[in-house]
Amino acid sequence: MKEISIVEFTSNLGLKEPYPGKEPGVNRLPDWLWKHNLHKLIKAKNIIRVDPPRYSNIKDPQTNILNADSLVTYSREQAYLINNLISANKFPFVLGGDCSILLGVAMALKQKGNYGLFYLDGHTDFMDVSLSETGGVGGMAASIVTGNGPEKLTNILNLSPYIKEENLWCVGNREYDDEYENQIKKSSATYISLKELRKQGIKNTVESFLLEVKSKKLDGFWLHIDVDVLDDAVMPCVDSRTPDGLTYTEFNELTSYLFKNPKLSGLEITILDPDLDETGEYTKEFVSNITAAFNQNFNT
Structure with missing residues (x-):
């Protein structure tokens, strides 16, 4: 059984200010x-x-991305840590932060071998910079780690792509705008929207992913959990709210299948904003669900 290390990446570098002057x-x-x-x-x-460099709301003139240079510095620090943990056969249980924390993680995975990425998110985060209104890497994380985007971020330490595009499974999106969805549909990633997930069934979907991990002989896979994949009724404290989403019953079923698989190398949790959950009621429910599913299934 792997030892669990909780890793805190306290980053907001990949998001825009909610309003001027507010991080x-x-x-x-x-x-x-x-x-x-x-x-x-x-x-x-x-x-x-590992705390990040100071936040700025000024876009990098070279890439049109917020905090681009700081993200490079931070990602290198993150990669060093995650690499060391995986090398020591530890299980990184990563707490973000925004979705840009994936960059450092994915760099470490590339340094260790050939890994899959199960990207469980209410958005694809597979977006070209030209489509981004905010310049926030949080909305482009899945595309950047698969080598799509400005080289400053896609090729840190000459490691591009950190995750092969065909080893990305993007699951749970419910932003059904053609221009937005077309980006990932045109890629070689596997794209399963929330509608498609419910149509195929959670068990079938996860089994297909795990079969691919096995048949490709991947060294392991990483689980990205953006809490906005959950139904807005049970998780409204996120930066980009969208109606619908997974119920806790669906979420727990899906994550349980992944938690019990020995190829799971680590996970990250992102986007829950304490400022948007003043009483903590939504956070309490989330903690109760994720810890129960994890403890019941991990390494059993």
């Missing part, structure tokens, strides 16, 4: 989850934190 609050998520007992419920051997 996105998602960088406080690890402390917020601590307050609501996630750290106590996940039986981790240690807790490691």
Whole structure:
């Protein structure tokens, strides 16, 4: 059984300001989850934190991306840590932050071998910079880690692509705009929208992914969980709200299949913003569900 290391990446570098002069609050998520007992419920051997460089709302003139240089610096630090943990046969249980924390993780995975990525998100995050109104890497993370986008971010340490495009499974999107969806439909990634997931069935979908991991002889796979994949009624404290989403019953079923698979190399949780959950009611419910599903299924 792998030792679990909770890793805190307190980044908001991949998001725009919610309003002028206000930083996105998602960088406080690890402390917020601590307050609501996630750290106590996940039986981790240690807790490691890596804080990012200072946030700025000015776009990089070269790439038109927010905090581009800071993201490069931060991603290198993150990659070093995740690489060391995986090398030591530890399981990184990563708490973000916004979705840009995937860059450092994916770099580490590339350094270790050939990995799959199960991207569970209410959005594809597979978007060209030209389509982004915000310039936030949080909305482009899946495309950047598969080598699509400005070289400054896609080819840090000459590692592009961090994840092969055909090893990306993007699951749970419910932003059904043609221009938005076409980006991933034209790629060689596997795209399963929320509608398609419900049509195919959760068990069939996850089994197909795990069969691919096995048949391709991948070294493992990483699980990205953006909490906005959940139904807006149970998880409204996110930066980009969209109606519908997975119920906790669906979410728990899906994650349970992944948690129990020995090829799961680590996971990350992103986007829950403490500023948007003042009473903590939504966070408590999330912590209760994710920790129960994880503890019941991981390495059993």
